[in-house]
Each structure stands twice: as C-alpha cells, then as structure tokens.
Amino acid sequence: MKIYISILVMALALVSCNSEEKKVTAITSPNANVKVDFNVNSEGRPFYTVQFKNKTVVDTSYLGFEFKDLPAFHKNFIIKNTSSSSFDETWQMPWGEQLDVVNNYNELKVELQEKTSPERFLNIVFKVYDDGLGFRYEFPKQSRLKGEVYITEEHTEFNLTEDYKTFWIPGDWDIYEHLYNTTKLSEIDALKLANHKNLAQTYIPENAVNTPVTMVGGDGTHLSFHEAALVDYSGMTLKVDTENLNLESHLVGSENRDYKVKRTMPFNTPWRTIQITDNAPDLIESKLIVNLNEPNKLEDVSWFKPMKYTGVWWEMHLGKSSWDYGMTQDMSTWTDGGTSNGTHGANTENVKRFIDFSAKHNIGGVLVEGWNTGWEHWIGFEDREGVFDFVTTYPDYDIDEVVRYGKEKGVDIIMHHETSAATETYTKQQDTAFALMQKYGMHTVKTGYVGKILPKGEYHHGQYMVNHYNNTVEKAAKYQVAINAHEPIKATGLRRTYPNTISREGLRGQEFNAWATDGGNPPEHLPIVAFTRMLSGPIDFTPGIFNIKFDEFKKDNQVNTTIAQQLALYVVIYSPVQMAADLVEHYEANPGPLQFIEDVGVDWETTKVLNGEVGDYVTIARKERGTGNWFIGGITDENSRTIDLTLDFLEENQTYEVRIYKDGEAAHWDKNPLDIVIETVALKKDATLRLKLAEGGGFAMSLKKK
Structure with a gap:
C-alpha cells in the first residue's frame, strides 16, 4: 500500500489535573469548524460537547460503563493527564470509490482515574476531522483491573440540541432489512415495527435505532451517527429518549449470557462516530469511517478484481426456478438415481447460458446459488446444523465443466455459501470450502445467514456473530477469497484493514420487490439509503x-x-461487485x-x-x-x-x-x-x-x- 504523506506531531500538550482550571480540555478539527470539549462534572462524571461552526450540536453527553461483578465506570473520575497530536496522511485504496484518501485529524487523549477505590484507569481518545469526529474508550493495562472484563452495558450519550428530521430504521438485533422511516427525532417509535410480517428473524427489544442514523437540522446541519472498527465487541444500537432528544448506546446482547461483551485487558472499544456537514453531498464524500480503521493488514490483494456479475438468483426470487434440486431422498443418496424437480436453477446448462451472456457483454463473473446439497432441508427446520455442506454439488451441476467453460470465456464463477445461520457447521467447513475455491481459482464468495442464529439465543449483531463474521474474513484471506456477506453485521470501515471485505447486503434489497407483501421498496427508499446505509460501506443491492x-x-x-x-x-449505490440482476432474456430484449x-x-x-x-x-x-x-x-x-x-x-x-x-x-x-x-x-x-x-x-x- 502506497502512502504519499505522513506527518505526525505528538504530545503538543501535556496537562496535569493539579490545577482546577486546566481540567477543561478541547480539540478542534484542522479547519477549526468542529470543536470537542471534554470535562468531568462535580460528581466526577465524564462528559463531552461538540460544536460545529460555533453552534452546539451535541450538548453535555455523559460516558460510562456497567460491568458484571465490578463497580460501574460512570463517576468519581479525575482527569490525570491529557495529550494532543495532529496527523496527516494520504493513503490509497486498493479498490474503492476513489484512489487517494486524505486522513487528516487532530487528536485528544484524556487519561482518567477514579479518585476513590478501586482507583481504576480509563482513557478516552477523540479524533476530530473537518467532517466530524470519532472517539473510543481505551482500557489500559493496570493492576486494579486485569484479566477478563464483562461489560453489561455501555453508556455513551449523544445529547442533541434540536428536534432533527431523522432518517432511521429500528434497532433490530438481527437484521437491517427495514424500510427507512422519516420523522422528527421526538417521534421515533421503533417498537411499532417489532412484528414485521416479511422479516421472520427480527428482534426489536426497545425504542432504539440502528446506525448509521442520519439527521437534518433546520439550518442545514447534517449529522450521521455510526461506529467504526467493530472488532471483538457487540454492535451498538442507539436508544432514543424522545422527550429529551437524547441518544444513548445500547449494545446487542445474547440470551445465553448475562453480559454483552467479554474482553481481556487491555483493550479498546470500537470508535463512536459523528459525521457533521452543512450539506447532504458532503456526507457521502466523507471518508471518516474508513479512516478510523487500521491500515491494510493483507498488503497485496491484487488477486481480487472488482467486477460486474450476472447469476442464478433473480429467477429464483421470481419463481422461474428453485434453489433446491427437489429430491426427497436422504442427502447421502445423491448418486443413487434421484431425479430433479425440473426447476432447479443451478444446472450446468443454465449456468453456461449466463457465462455466454456475461462474456459477450463485458461482465466478469457469474454467481451460482443453489449448487450445493441441502436446500430441501434448510427452511423451517429448527435444527439446521449439518444441513449444508460446501463442496458437494447437486447431480445436474458439473462444477469442473462450469469452471472450465468460464475460464475459456474469460468469466469467473462466484461461489455461494448459504449457511442458514448455522454458524458451527460453517465454521467447521470453512477450510474445506475455501480450499475448494482456491482449487478452482474462485476469489469471491457471497455468504448468507438467513434465519435465527444457531447456537440458539445468539443474535446477528451480538459479539458472538461480530467475531464469526470477522473471523470468516480473516480465514478467507488465507485462501485469497473475498467476502460479500448477506444478512451481515453492519459495515464499519474494516474494508480498509481487510480489503477482502468487499461488499455486503445489510439493507432492504432488491429482492423485496419480488416477494414482499407490502408493496416492495418505495421510490424514496434508495434516495434515503444513499445518505444512511451507504455511509457505512459498499452495498450489494443487485x-x-x-x-x-x-x-x-x-x-x-x-x-x-x-x-x-x-x-x-x-453509479449511485457503490460496490466493487455490481450485479446485472435480471434474466438474460430481459437484457437481450433491451x-x-x-x-x-x-x-x-x-x-x-x-x-x-x-x-x-x-x-x-x-x-x-x-x-x-x-x-x-x-x-x-x-x-x-x-x-x-x-x-x-x-x-x-x-x-x-x-x-x-x-x-x-x-x-x-x-x-x-x-x-x-x-x-x-x-x-x-x-x-x-x-x-x-x-x-x-x-x-x-x-x-x-x-x-x-x-
């Protein structure tokens, strides 16, 4: 990865807490439009405020944690030290919306200590950009807090100063596939969406929103709240206090444990982010989320090529063909004379038709869904572990011939792994599945997690699944495989660190137009998505x-x-993999x-x-x-x-x-x-x-x- 400029000025200020007037700390963005003030109140509660162009947009907002079997981190703090620094670099995306990315911010690090027993330490780091800020908690190495820490809740507030026009989806612990609502902040009611008839795995426990959530003020101020670098932590929803116009972090939990995050000391949390602009287009151009992630850990990823692709997908949503082969025999008897139901889409002849079309029209890949055994048994079954394997084909799909034919035509085959949310089955088979892809020279896989997560009691956006999704990306990289995840955790800019994280669904996609019973996606849907979900990362919208x-x-x-x-x-909805989703015959007619x-x-x-x-x-x-x-x-x-x-x-x-x-x-x-x-x-x-x-x-x- 080429880096053009790197300027780092450390320790511009070192402030002791001995002098009362020096407890107030502040940092501004490079252009001075964004200002963050930090302090502790008379009870020792840490808080911050944010100004944009001399207007307070986030007023006194408190910070803290609750733990299992430990006193809370929420008061009795003093500011031990503060330090500030500046950073300016230009780094290059191996693929992306642009080649060069400017990463320019001023940083404030605040070191806190409890003034009463057990006198533990907590650091808070702010990075302030011209287009907003990110801040995170750092739990430093210390004798008073060591070993494993069990977080039951994080209390990060965003206390707003206006009843903003807000574009939101509910704080669902399982999916992001809701239509966006447009209301005042004071009118958000997520609980009314808790029983959505098209979303079987939805779980909305309280009046909260998922991020990114975007707001527009009366004077044109635009705010969007999200998080960056979500690693080994639980996803964050934002509880809404409609009376006081306050948002507060609420972590996704689990039915299997009495805490939401388990970490080993020392550790850092994800970044809590606020993008701030005075117009809508600048929200999209902001690169704050990816900049808050670590640089590329994979180095060369030239084996992944951004591409357009076609595939056996839309025809199954229309009902023209099926994912399953249609046999009723046990899956061990595929070679014992079973016959197809006649509608199976992932057959050799049909896939070759897509390959021919793609080769003719400058389209680099073909996605094949329904190629592997198990589709007859995965929907509606409580125990889906062991249903799918990721190497055994149906009898009418000759993977050797399909790959050979694709290479002859210059078209890649995109693998599909529907896990049915049976995570243990998929984890056990990943080495075998990715090795098969490596054997055939396949570099891209679309993964899916439809259904309630197994093990039972886990949610798509809790720490267990955050780790599963991220571990899958790291495992895939070892086999030169890029992941396009469906039913995923939210994008938080990790594509910078692991550029084989190429795209993901994470929204109400095109398929809802084919089978939803509520009229599909209305015309306003994508003009909202561009300023909400798209701020977090690439979208496989098809x-x-x-x-x-x-x-x-x-x-x-x-x-x-x-x-x-x-x-x-x-052009509008960005992804490095873009599907030409319709049927071949519909394209040929136009x-x-x-x-x-x-x-x-x-x-x-x-x-x-x-x-x-x-x-x-x-x-x-x-x-x-x-x-x-x-x-x-x-x-x-x-x-x-x-x-x-x-x-x-x-x-x-x-x-x-x-x-x-x-x-x-x-x-x-x-x-x-x-x-x-x-x-x-x-x-x-x-x-x-x-x-x-x-x-x-x-x-x-x-x-x-x-």
Missing part, C-alpha cells in the same frame, strides 16, 4: 432490473423505479439500456457528489480507474424534478462522447417505467445539461474520451 413489472411471474409485485433509475444505481451496463465501471479513481438532499434525490459522478472515463447517475424519489449539471470536473481540452440514458416524457415508476430516451452528444469541460427526472426515475451517463 440493480439492473429491466422487466420492471414481471407480470408473467408475479402480478402483485414490481420494482418501483423507472428503467433509467435502474441504470443510475450502478439492447439499448444494456449498453450502459456493459460500459459502466466498478472501480473508481475519483467520486464527486454533484447534488442531493437526504430522501429526495442525489447525483453522483465517478471517474473510472485506468481509463479516465466518467460515469454519472442521478435518482429521485416519488417526485419528478429537473436538475442542472455543469461538467466542470472533466479534463481540459478533452472531448467526450456522452451517452445519456434518461426518463422519457411519459415515464413514471408505476404507470410507464420502461419509457427511456437514449441520446449521444459530444461535450467538453464546463458544458451544462438540464435533465428531467420522472417520478421514481433517474438518469445515467457515460462520458468516454474521444
């Missing part, structure tokens, strides 16, 4: 549905966007729009967010690595709108062939979603364009150097 209505399969379901918006999502999927990049040198408002619309331009070509995507909610673009980011004295895919005059996400106009023009730097986006619509543009 765009590119051309057959919007799919009446021949499911008359009561559809995708609630125009076809132009489906194209725009390849060669005009298909050209954009064929052309669009997946790995970017530069990203610019040209405009946007949370929940309403957004336009993003990205410059492709290696070619210098630009691609632009814009989407809107249920409201039509006209936007003006100035192409001032293009190269001087360079002419571009610009192909524009835009909503037609009669386009509408429901009434006429397939109305699209495609036109080609030649443009240079500073050219201006006016584009009309239909209700639930969008536009996509390719700008290729001539």
Whole structure:
C-alpha cells in the first residue's frame, strides 16, 4: 500500500489535573469548524460537547460503563493527564470509490482515574476531522483491573440540541432489512415495527435505532451517527429518549449470557462516530469511517478484481426456478438415481447460458446459488446444523465443466455459501470450502445467514456473530477469497484493514420487490439509503432490473423505479461487485439500456457528489480507474424534478462522447417505467445539461474520451 504523506506531531500538550482550571480540555478539527470539549462534572462524571461552526450540536453527553461483578465506570473520575497530536496522511485504496484518501485529524487523549477505590484507569481518545469526529474508550493495562472484563452495558450519550428530521430504521438485533422511516427525532417509535410480517428473524427489544442514523437540522446541519472498527465487541444500537432528544448506546446482547461483551485487558472499544456537514453531498464524500480503521493488514490483494456479475438468483426470487434440486431422498443418496424437480436453477446448462451472456457483454463473473446439497432441508427446520455442506454439488451441476467453460470465456464463477445461520457447521467447513475455491481459482464468495442464529439465543449483531463474521474474513484471506456477506453485521470501515471485505447486503434489497407483501421498496427508499446505509460501506443491492413489472411471474409485485433509475444505481449505490440482476432474456430484449451496463465501471479513481438532499434525490459522478472515463447517475424519489449539471470536473481540452440514458416524457415508476430516451452528444469541460427526472426515475451517463 502506497502512502504519499505522513506527518505526525505528538504530545503538543501535556496537562496535569493539579490545577482546577486546566481540567477543561478541547480539540478542534484542522479547519477549526468542529470543536470537542471534554470535562468531568462535580460528581466526577465524564462528559463531552461538540460544536460545529460555533453552534452546539451535541450538548453535555455523559460516558460510562456497567460491568458484571465490578463497580460501574460512570463517576468519581479525575482527569490525570491529557495529550494532543495532529496527523496527516494520504493513503490509497486498493479498490474503492476513489484512489487517494486524505486522513487528516487532530487528536485528544484524556487519561482518567477514579479518585476513590478501586482507583481504576480509563482513557478516552477523540479524533476530530473537518467532517466530524470519532472517539473510543481505551482500557489500559493496570493492576486494579486485569484479566477478563464483562461489560453489561455501555453508556455513551449523544445529547442533541434540536428536534432533527431523522432518517432511521429500528434497532433490530438481527437484521437491517427495514424500510427507512422519516420523522422528527421526538417521534421515533421503533417498537411499532417489532412484528414485521416479511422479516421472520427480527428482534426489536426497545425504542432504539440502528446506525448509521442520519439527521437534518433546520439550518442545514447534517449529522450521521455510526461506529467504526467493530472488532471483538457487540454492535451498538442507539436508544432514543424522545422527550429529551437524547441518544444513548445500547449494545446487542445474547440470551445465553448475562453480559454483552467479554474482553481481556487491555483493550479498546470500537470508535463512536459523528459525521457533521452543512450539506447532504458532503456526507457521502466523507471518508471518516474508513479512516478510523487500521491500515491494510493483507498488503497485496491484487488477486481480487472488482467486477460486474450476472447469476442464478433473480429467477429464483421470481419463481422461474428453485434453489433446491427437489429430491426427497436422504442427502447421502445423491448418486443413487434421484431425479430433479425440473426447476432447479443451478444446472450446468443454465449456468453456461449466463457465462455466454456475461462474456459477450463485458461482465466478469457469474454467481451460482443453489449448487450445493441441502436446500430441501434448510427452511423451517429448527435444527439446521449439518444441513449444508460446501463442496458437494447437486447431480445436474458439473462444477469442473462450469469452471472450465468460464475460464475459456474469460468469466469467473462466484461461489455461494448459504449457511442458514448455522454458524458451527460453517465454521467447521470453512477450510474445506475455501480450499475448494482456491482449487478452482474462485476469489469471491457471497455468504448468507438467513434465519435465527444457531447456537440458539445468539443474535446477528451480538459479539458472538461480530467475531464469526470477522473471523470468516480473516480465514478467507488465507485462501485469497473475498467476502460479500448477506444478512451481515453492519459495515464499519474494516474494508480498509481487510480489503477482502468487499461488499455486503445489510439493507432492504432488491429482492423485496419480488416477494414482499407490502408493496416492495418505495421510490424514496434508495434516495434515503444513499445518505444512511451507504455511509457505512459498499452495498450489494443487485440493480439492473429491466422487466420492471414481471407480470408473467408475479402480478402483485414490481420494482418501483423507472428503467433509467435502474441504470443510475450502478453509479449511485457503490460496490466493487455490481450485479446485472435480471434474466438474460430481459437484457437481450433491451439492447439499448444494456449498453450502459456493459460500459459502466466498478472501480473508481475519483467520486464527486454533484447534488442531493437526504430522501429526495442525489447525483453522483465517478471517474473510472485506468481509463479516465466518467460515469454519472442521478435518482429521485416519488417526485419528478429537473436538475442542472455543469461538467466542470472533466479534463481540459478533452472531448467526450456522452451517452445519456434518461426518463422519457411519459415515464413514471408505476404507470410507464420502461419509457427511456437514449441520446449521444459530444461535450467538453464546463458544458451544462438540464435533465428531467420522472417520478421514481433517474438518469445515467457515460462520458468516454474521444
């Protein structure tokens, strides 16, 4: 990994607590717009405040912990020492939204000690950036607190000063697959969503929200709360005090133990993050979350290639084919003459069809779901341990022939591991499963964790599963395998440390349009996602549905966007792996729009967010690595709108062939979603364009150097 600049100035200040007036400590961002003040009150309770452009956005907010069998960390502290430093570097992403990332912050470290027995120590470290801050707790080595520590709750407050317009999903301990709600902070009611009919494994114990949660103030201040570097800890939800406009950390627990986190001294917690901007586009351009993670530990990951992919997936959600082979025999009798149900999708002939299509249209991979035995037995069974293995194919899937054919055509096969949330089975088989991938030269796997976690009593977002997901990434790296996780823990920037963490679901995705009974994802969904979930990391949303209505399969379901918006999502919703999710026949029937999927990049040198408002619309331009070509995507909610673009980011004295895919005059996400106009023009730097986006619509543009 190449690092351009590194400037570190340590110990700019060392302050003793002996003088009363020196107990107040403060640190500002490099541009001085963000300021953090820290102190302890008369009871010795530690607290902090945050100002943005001289306005208090987080008022007195207290910090502390509760432990099993130990006194709490919440008061009787004194400030022993403080130190500050500055850091400035530019590091490079091996893949990502941009090549160069500036990591520039001022740091404040506060060393606390209890002034009464047992006089334990706790450090709090703040890193303050121009676009927000992160802070974490450090439990230093000490004789008064050693061995294993059992945390029953973390009390980190965010005491807000305004009843912000808030974009939120409930603090579900199992999934992030809820629609976003838009309410005032004081009107959040997560408990009303506790019995969602489409989400069987959901668990919402109290009025809390999952992060990232994004807020917009009356003066245009934008805040987003999340966490970074979630390692060996429980995921954090935020309890909502609607009367006092206060958020407080609430860790995900387990039914199997009377604590939420077990750590061995010394240790650090994840970073608690607040992104702060005065406009919506800067939230997306912020790299605060990845910057708060450790540098790349894998060094060379050139074996992973960002790619577009097709696959045996959408047809199963539509009901055209099935994951399971359809046999009723015991799984040990696959070779004893069993026959298929006739709808099994992952058969050799069908996969070859996707390979042929991908090879023809500049698509690098094919995902194959339902290739391995066990699918007949995994849904609805209480004990799913041992159902799947990850090396045994169904009789109609010849993995040797499929891989050989893919290599002949220059198309990679993407592995699929659905664990059915049976974590012990998957953990035991990972070496064998990843070794099989290594044998065939497969470098990407989509993992899945549908269902209640096994062992019983664990939740998807508790410490047990945080460790399982992260350990899987580390194990996969040893076999040069990259992980695209579904039903995952939240993204917290660990893709910097382990760049084989390439993408994840972690949101209400495209499949809800095919089978949800509540109308699917409304047009406002993705204009919210871009400013919430996408702030945490790449999203495997699976765009590119051309057959919007799919009446021949499911008359009561559809995708609630125009076809132009489906194209725009390849630019707007970032991932280094982007699926062309629809059926081959639907693409072949629409060669005009298909050209954009064929052309669009997946790995970017530069990203610019040209405009946007949370929940309403957004336009993003990205410059492709290696070619210098630009691609632009814009989407809107249920409201039509006209936007003006100035192409001032293009190269001087360079002419571009610009192909524009835009909503037609009669386009509408429901009434006429397939109305699209495609036109080609030649443009240079500073050219201006006016584009009309239909209700639930969008536009996509390719700008290729001539």
